[in-house]
Amino acid sequence: MTARDGAITAPARGFLRDLRRLSVFTAKRLAALFLTVLVGVYLTILIANMGGQVDELRMVQIQSTIAEQVRADPAFFDLSPQERNELIQRQVQLEVERLRLDQPFIVRSVDYLQQAIRLDLGRSEHMHSDRGAREVYWIIVERLPATLLLFGTANLLVFFASVFIALGLSRRYGSALDRSVIALAPSSAAPGWFYGIFLILLFAFVIPILPAGGMVDVPPPEGTLAYAASLLRHMLLPVTAMFISTIFISIYSWRTFFLIHSSEDYVEMARAKGLPSRLIERRYVLRPTLSPIITSFALMLIGLWSGAIILEQVFNWPGLGTLLFQAIGHRDTPVIIGTVVIFAYLLAITVFLLDILYALLDPRVRVGTG
Amino acid sequence: MRPLLEGLRRIGRYPSALVGLAIILALVGTAVFTVVTIPYGQALELWRGGETWRMHPVNARPAWVDRIAGNNLPQTIIVSSDDAPITEEPFVGGKRLRIPLEFDFDYGGFPSELNLFLTSSHAEREPFVRLTWETPDGRQLNLGGRRPAREERVSISQDWELERRLGRVPHVGLFAAPGDDGPPEVLDGRYRLVLDAITFEEDARIGADLVVYGRVHGLAGTDHQRRDLMVALLWGIPVALAFGLIAAVGTTVTTLVIAAAGVWYGGWVDAVIQRLTEVNIILPMLPILVMVGTLYSTSIWVMLGVVIALGIFSAGIKMYRAMLLPIRESPYIEAARAYGAGNARIILRYMIPRILPVLIPTFVTLIPTFVFLEASLALLGLGDPVLPTWGKVMNDAQTQSALYHGFYYWVLSPAALLMLTGLGFAMLGFALDRIFNPRLRTM
Numbered sequence: 001m002t003a004r005d006g007a008i009t010a011p012a013r014g015f016l017r018d019l020r021r022l023s024v025f026t027a028k029r030l031a032a033l034f035l036t037v038l039v040g041v042y043l044t045i046l047i048a049n050m051g052g053q054v055d056e057l058r059m060v061q062i063q064s065t066i067a068e069q070v071r072a073d074p075a076f077f078d079l080s081p082q083e084r085n086e087l088i089q090r091q092v093q094l095e096v097e098r099l100r101l102d103q104p105f106i107v108r109s110v111d112y113l114q115q116a117i118r119l120d121l122g123r124s125e126h127m128h129s130d131r132g133a134r135e136v137y138w139i140i141v142e143r144l145p146a147t148l149l150l151f152g153t154a155n156l157l158v159f160f161a162s163v164f165i166a167l168g169l170s171r172r173y174g175s176a177l178d179r180s181v182i183a184l185a186p187s188s189a190a191p192g193w194f195y196g197i198f199l200i201l202l203f204a205f206v207i208p209i210l211p212a213g214g215m216v217d218v219p220p221p222e223g224t225l226a227y228a229a230s231l232l233r234h235m236l237l238p239v240t241a242m243f244i245s246t247i248f249i250s251i252y253s254w255r256t257f258f259l260i261h262s263s264e265d266y267v268e269m270a271r272a273k274g275l276p277s278r279l280i281e282r283r284y285v286l287r288p289t290l291s292p293i294i295t296s297f298a299l300m301l302i303g304l305w306s307g308a309i310i311l312e313q314v315f316n317w318p319g320l321g322t323l324l325f326q327a328i329g330h331r332d333t334p335v336i337i338g339t340v341v342i343f344a345y346l347l348a349i350t351v352f353l354l355d356i357l358y359a360l361l362d363p364r365v366r367v368g369t370g
Numbered sequence: 371m372r373p374l375l376e377g378l379r380r381i382g383r384y385p386s387a388l389v390g391l392a393i394i395l396a397l398v399g400t401a402v403f404t405v406v407t408i409p410y411g412q413a414l415e416l417w418r419g420g421e422t423w424r425m426h427p428v429n430a431r432p433a434w435v436d437r438i439a440g441n442n443l444p445q446t447i448i449v450s451s452d453d454a455p456i457t458e459e460p461f462v463g464g465k466r467l468r469i470p471l472e473f474d475f476d477y478g479g480f481p482s483e484l485n486l487f488l489t490s491s492h493a494e495r496e497p498f499v500r501l502t503w504e505t506p507d508g509r510q511l512n513l514g515g516r517r518p519a520r521e522e523r524v525s526i527s528q529d530w531e532l533e534r535r536l537g538r539v540p541h542v543g544l545f546a547a548p549g550d551d552g553p554p555e556v557l558d559g560r561y562r563l564v565l566d567a568i569t570f571e572e573d574a575r576i577g578a579d580l581v582v583y584g585r586v587h588g589l590a591g592t593d594h595q596r597r598d599l600m601v602a603l604l605w606g607i608p609v610a611l612a613f614g615l616i617a618a619v620g621t622t623v624t625t626l627v628i629a630a631a632g633v634w635y636g637g638w639v640d641a642v643i644q645r646l647t648e649v650n651i652i653l654p655m656l657p658i659l660v661m662v663g664t665l666y667s668t669s670i671w672v673m674l675g676v677v678i679a680l681g682i683f684s685a686g687i688k689m690y691r692a693m694l695l696p697i698r699e700s701p702y703i704e705a706a707r708a709y710g711a712g713n714a715r716i717i718l719r720y721m722i723p724r725i726l727p728v729l730i731p732t733f734v735t736l737i738p739t740f741v742f743l744e745a746s747l748a749l750l751g752l753g754d755p756v757l758p759t760w761g762k763v764m765n766d767a768q769t770q771s772a773l774y775h776g777f778y779y780w781v782l783s784p785a786a787l788l789m790l791t792g793l794g795f796a797m798l799g800f801a802l803d804r805i806f807n808p809r810l811r812t813m
Contacts, residue, residue, distance in 0.1 A: 032648070040652040047661055183386065186796030189738040190789055191746065197764075197781060205773050212773075252800075309656055310746045324657060325750060336661055343654040351651070 022359055029355045037348045038117065044340045045112050048333050055101055062099075066091045112337075119345075121338035126330040136338040140323065144342070146215055147312070147319030150235060154242035159297050161243075162250035167281065169251065170258035181251055188249035193310040196241035200314070203237060210237055213316030238315045257289045264288075291361050298354045377727060377805045387801030393794030401608040413605045416597070417758040423596035424523075425579075427482050430587035432779050442478035446584040449473045449563075451577050464572060469565040471580045475545065476558040483583035484541040486524040486563070488516070490576050497569040497576060503544055506559025511544070513563075518576075541583075591779050593763070594770050602758035603783055609670065609759045610741045610791055617674055617740035621681030622733050626725075628682065629690035630717045633698050643687065650683040656746070663752035670754035673747060677740065686732075693725050727806040735799030738792035745788055760784035 049055070070076055070088050079087065096102050100111075115122060121136035129139040169178045204212035210233060211217070217230045261267065267284045275284075312321035320339055327335035381387045408416070416422060427446055436443045449471040459466040475481075490497055501513035501524075513532065516524060526532070527541045536543030538554060545561070546554035567576050590599035632643040655677075662676050697703065698721070706720050747753060748761025749768065767773075767780040 032645075033652075036645070036648045036652050039649045043649075043653065044658070044661075047658060048665065186386075186390075186793050186800055189735070189742070189792030189796035191742050193746070193749070194742065194785065194788065197785060201773055201778065201781065205776075309660065310749055313750065324660065336657075336664075340654060340657045340661070343657055344652050347652050347654065351648075 025359055026356060029352060033348050033352050033355075037344050038113070040344050041116050041341055042109070042113050044337060044344070045109055045116065048337045048340075049105070049109070049112075055105060058099070059096070059101060062095050062101075063088075063092055066095065116337065116341045119341070121341065122334045124327075124335050125332045127327060127332050127335055136334050139335060140320065140338055140342055143318060143320050143323045146317060147321065150238055150312075150317060150319060151242075153235065154239045155297075157239065158243055158246050158250055162247055162254055163293065166251045166254035166258055167286075169255050170262060170285075171277070171281075173259060178255075181248065182255070184248045185252040188245055188247075190245060191310070192238075192242040192245040193314045195244045196238060196311060196314045199237045199241050213314075215318050238311060238317060241311065241315075254289075254293060257292055258285055261285050261289050291358060294354065294357055294361070298350055377730075377802070380805050381798075381801065384801040384804070386797045387805075390794045390797030390799075390801065393790060394798065397607055397611060397791060397794065400604065401611055404604040405608050408601065408605065413601060413758060414756050416601050417605075417756070419595040419597050423592075423598070424485075424487070425581050426592050426596040426598060427583035427585065427587055428592065428596055429594055429775075429777055429780075430482065430583075430585055430592045431777070432589055432591040432783070433586040434589065435591075435779055436586045443585040444475070444477035444479055444481050444582070445586055447473050447475070447481075447582040449580040449582075451565075451579070460572065464568060464570045464574075467565070467567040467569065467576060469567065469576070469578055471563045471565070471578060472560060473562075473580075473582065474560050475556070475582070477556065477584075479585055480542045480545050480554070480556060481582045482541065482585050483581075484526040484544065485581045485583070486526060487579040487581065488518040488522045488524060488576065489578075490518045490520055490522075490569075490574065492520075492569065492571050492574040495570040497567050497574060499565050499567045499576065502564045502566070504562040504564060505544070506557055506561065507548070509548070590783055591777075593766055593780065599763060599780070599783065602763045603760070603787060605758045606760040606763070606784065606787060607791075609754075609757055610744065610788075613670065613674060613744045614737040614739075614741040614791075614795075617677050617681070617743075618733055618736040620674075620678035621684060622686070622729065622736065624678070624682045625684055625686045626690055626722055626729065627717070629687045630694055630721045632687070633691055633694040634713060634717050634721065643683070647683045647685070647687045650680065651685055653680065655680050659743075659747060660750065660752060663747060663750075668747075668752045668755055670744070670757055670759070673744070673752075673754075677743065690725065690729075693728065694721055697721055697724050731799050731803035731806055733799075734795055734802055738795045741791050741795075742788065745784075760788055 067088050070084060070091065076084060076087065100108055119137060121140070123134045124136050124139060127139060128134050129142045131138070131142070133139065165181070169175075169181060172178055200212050203210045213234075215231065215234050216227060217234075221227050221230050262280075262285050264284075267280060270280050270284045309321035309324055311317070312319045313325050316322070320342065324336065324339045327339065381391065425446065425448055430446075431443070433445065451469050451471065454469050454471055457468045486501070488499065496517040496519065498515060498517055500515045503511040503513050505511075513526065513529070516522070518524075526544075527539065529540055532540045533543070538546065542554055545556055547557040549555075563580050565576070565578055569576065588598055588600055590603050592598055628643060632640040658680065659673060659676060663673065666672060703716060703720055706716055711720070744753075744759065745761035745764065748759055749765050751765055751769075753759055753762040753765060761784075763784045764781060767777065767784075770777075770780075772778070772780040
């Protein structure tokens, strides 16, 4: 109530106060999220190092590699066994100091955390990027656009298609079309990769018209247009797979929202006033349902991020998921941690944007009661 | 509890719920049947593969697929010397044996492999066996001689010398009608493999099993290690149901209790729970599972534990909290406090039962999510090392490029079972959602 009174008497002051509250809110959320990411990444580091147990494996490995090197090197052939052992000891010591394995794991884990948060992800143990870089950061950044392209396209398609179809269905509630779409909702129990397998089987093997996997033809076609066309052809199946697996459940949930909100008293009131149905839909149904819609959209986004590993693996898509899978194959811990850190950041950014959107959409946050 | 029973009684009015329930009951029934007929230990033993499956063909299609396609591809034929009319001629210091192994072959395709398993019970000196192949049109082919050890596998299909002589792979060449040009055709009729053996000990015995491997096998077909896929498809049911159910129960119950405790105690307890939930939402579930699978163990029970542990502080807490907050203030809770009910009693007996009806549909639709999660992990090669599961079958199929080679059954049968499980629970769950959330029903 006070907000409205203030806005009437002094609009500028009200706006300033809104802005201040919004920025305080943003700062608070940012701090909380940063802390959350910090804890999450630290947990990841602990898991990926098995609470320090990986270090013991590494020590054994260093010992054996160096011993092997010294024994194989002709320059050291005429050393006495004792001298040779001392040499091995010295070299091991150097390597241990280089990797800082002589410090307790807790101290180093804090360092790892600091590096991970600064996106200084270190060097990979076995893998390298397509350009040959060994930095985990570059390995990951090279794969990010592929993931963003595929999942961005699929998510936007699903989002807009389902909102519009759901709106249409809620208007034609109970029709044969409505009932058949709702009956299809349980099909979303299966994830995207599952439909992907069927699509590959159908369109790449039974009727071979589309590529079974990959991102572009090999070798990549010359010219931007040909490249884009090839990319599109490769994207068709994975995007369709994701579309099928999420579209019906999204339509179902948003239709439910619209139905609930179009039976509210204020909507009935608008109808009684004789407002055109388009206007009712836009101003009385869509606006109050906006925040739940965006929430479920963002949650779906988060769900698809984590589901990406398998879908990318099934379609051989060179994104972050495939990278993580390869890193697992190579037991390349820095890359695994790096990928998880990127995942955590992406999720945190999603959550943060969601919070900001809430603050903008929901007046209660602005007046400080939310 | 009344509204719960009332709601369950209303299921009958939803055909999709009945279909879902029927699917679930059928799955549970098959699971019980499987666990009773193939006990746990035996299933692991079978799935480990090896010698148990030596009489099974490699990558054979399910027999019924072949029936539908109308191809009449061969089934596996095993001819044992136990049923053969053996003639013996003893002489001093040994005996002469003639073992004819006869079988009828009238199929629309060649066998996939040909093996002879010989067993010999000699003490010191190996017997000598000469093999002769007799075709229905009276041709005789010498397949060479052998001195079998106590147990010996004669891989006729991999006899390169024979292949060179026939001009074709032995299991095709031996069954082909004469004629050099054009694709080979099967010669129908009675085939015979005659073993002429001489033993150098009087009481030595020779046994032989001729295996003409088919191209179709049973209801589910076989994989690259000759294992009958039926074992994995059947055992996949109890594994999937147990994983889905335990994970769903584990996550929803703990989440619910924690949410209720947070709401009831409020203050710092609530704050800690909220922050932990936020950390957990940030933590990506699948990569962590993948890491645990890589670094610790891929055992399905470890995975289950991690899934539950990560699911305790799931996003559901926020939802339950919103539902429980008004309940906390309701008069009957105050009444309970007035008569002196303890905290635990109020949380477990008064708060949680109130939102159970809303929870049941979520719970039912959650089960297939975990079933698919298990399959996802298996598809990434992080399946349980010993248990046969649907995901592991699909993973095998993928690593063996089953789709490329045209072994569609290998991918489709586990996928169909996964889909059936998912659909069963989802259909029931969606119907329950309409029953227990009256706001949707009145529309």
